């Protein structure tokens with residue numbers, strides 16, 4: 001398979017934040033996961049355009065990249081909402097009812113883990129321990145304002161928090 005460097009083409013300008021990663025890894029076998037992780041970190045998700053750009057740089061066919069991206073749960077192919085809800089499912093949170101909290105959030109927002117609300121305000125992700133187990137059950141909400149942590153959640157409390165966030169959007 002022929003591999004070409006993408007430096008200097010139009011897409012390098014469009015994807016300039018990712019270009020240094022491509023320079024470093026495009027020709028290194030076995031680096032696709034690393035490249036996809038970096039692309040998602042920068043753009044929030046893996047768009048068709050970014051997959052095509054990675055394909056141009058690495059010589060790996062877009063269908064293969066897409067296959068890898070869909071195989072691993074860590075990769076997103078759709079944009080995330082303005083607020084990323086990271087709902088802890090670690091041991092302490094689990095013992096303290098995180099499953100019921102998840103049920104409430106899913107029911108209230110009408111989405112499942114990994115999905116985004118139709119208004120684009122929320123994306124829900126179940127995550128491992130957030131490191132503040134004494135507040136279990138816990139969720140962290142990431143937005144352009146930064147990360148905010150909410151602890152000792154109850155069904156009532158979590159829906160109130162979601163209402164407040166939606167009201168300020």
Ligand code: FES
Pocket residue numbers: 088089090091092093094128129130131132133134136137138
């Ligand atoms: S288990 Fe949830 S914060 Fe540690």
